[in-house]
Amino acid sequence: MSITDPVQLTADLIRCPSVTPNEGGALVLLEKLLSEAGFECTRVDRGGISNLFARWGNQRANKTFGFNGHTDVVPIGDENAWTQAPFGADIIDGVMYGRGATDMKSGVAAYVAAAIDFVQNTPPDGALILTITGDEEADALDGTTALLDYMAEAGEQMSVCLVGEPTCPNVMGEMMKIGRRGSMTAWFEVTGKQGHSAYPHRAKNPLPAMARLMDRLASHELDRGTDHFDASTLAIVTIDTGNPATNVIPAYCRAAVNIRYNDLHSGQSLTEWMQSQADKVSEEFEMPISMKVKVSGESFLTPPGALSNLVAKSVEAETGVKPEFSTSGGTSDARFVKDHCPVVEFGLVGKTMHQVDENVPIEQITQLKNIYTRILTDYFE
Incomplete structure (x- = not known):
């Protein structure tokens, strides 16, 4: 044997x-x-x-x-x-x-x-x-x-x-x-205009726009779970400007979020939702916002x-x-x-x-x- x-x-x-x-x-x-x-x-x-x-x-x-x-x-x-x-x-x-x-x-x-x-x-x-x-x-x-x-x-x-x-x-x-659960990551970049922090009217600060976008994404209730899945989650994992100076308004702000989602969603549906939120914030602040997405698995x-x-x-x-x-x-x-x-x-x-x-x-x-x-x-x- x-x-x-x-x-x-x-x-x-x-x-x-x-x-x-x-x-x-x-x-x-x-x-x-x-x-x-x-x-x-x-x-x-x-x-x-x-x-x-x-x-x-x-x-x-x-x-x-x-x-x-x-x-x-x-x-x-x-x-x-x-x-x-x-x-x-x-x-x-x-x-x-x-x-x-x-x-x-x-x-x-x-x-x-x-x-x-x-x-x-x-x-x-x-x-x-x-x-x-x-x-x-x-x-x-x-x-x-x-x-x-x-x-x-x-x-x-x-x-x-x-x-x-x-x-x-x-x-x-x-x-x-x-x-x-499905898993995906989205990277965002807001493009503003660099300037002196003492003269903010001469610059276009990308941070308030990014903060608004991140708040809208993170505070939104994706769902309350299903019979076999917990509620979907969205976590802000980084916000960064690469700016060491306190007297400079940076030209760029970058952030990323990670989403773990149940069978009420797909990578495509969540991508479309995030893009719609980015478009709204971009219009409100009159700054371009780019987004890149990677779906690790549905x-x-x-x-x-x-x-x-x-x-x-x-x-x-x-x-x-x-x-x-x-x-x-x-x-x-x-x-x-x-x-x-x-x-x-x-x-x-x-x-x-x-x-x-x-x-x-x-x-x-x-x-x-x-x-x-x-x-x-x-x-x-």
Whole structure:
């Protein structure tokens, strides 16, 4: 009976210094392991980013379960602030330390180990697809999107997909994601006329115009939430003139806002609303206002149903905790997968992700593998 140790695999992956966008040997390791287990592996590298596609079973299988995750990690920050080696995977008192321990090399290790043992011990009537990217923590332009583009071209199709990101705030099993809020950033620039602060009538001060615009945006109630989403939020994240002098009225003022929005909105609808407010302020103050927008991901929801119930049942069976269906948090690569097939997310407790001394209790890694194994068993039954 094949038994793949997810704890050892997590350690092996942490020791690969795959700080985004560097591959660091992580995908090479996984490709070798999966190939030896009978998976057909294809590197889907694009734009200098390394990605791995792996399939077990017939491409024309009547049902295909997919896992998605990433092996790239954020930078370690100040190495001297770490009490353990950032890429050492040291285990102290049952806790493994290292960058990516939580986000999300343990999640990848758990589902790779579950998938390998499952197909070798109880070959299912169907197929498994694993999509693993090296571009989730950065711009995500050539990661999961490249894998999905490859799948479309190659005729590959997942019936459903589980993303192994950390989803639990404090207790293993307490939360899974059935959707995510949308995320977008807008940058504004008001152009005035520089002048002496003692003679403001000879200048055109852009700051009052920017202050008016920011107030209108921030004080506007976008909504009060929906059945599955909290209320949308808009945060002013910077206002700047680059002006060190107190006797000079600057010519420019720049600001930016970040919006996290639910399924009542789209990036397009919010862009149009912000543009209308900017146009009104521009007219009131007789100053041009430019706006640039980047939509990082649209909101999405996988309505509660067969997939979410399958995952929730498996989580509760292994942990004794019934997970909450949530859409909270930031963005993940599920925002891309949702255009391909139904997708949910479940993974570890994420309290230490991106922190100095990022760590994971090793018992949680084994528990996560058991959860994923139960999901596969119940899905293919």
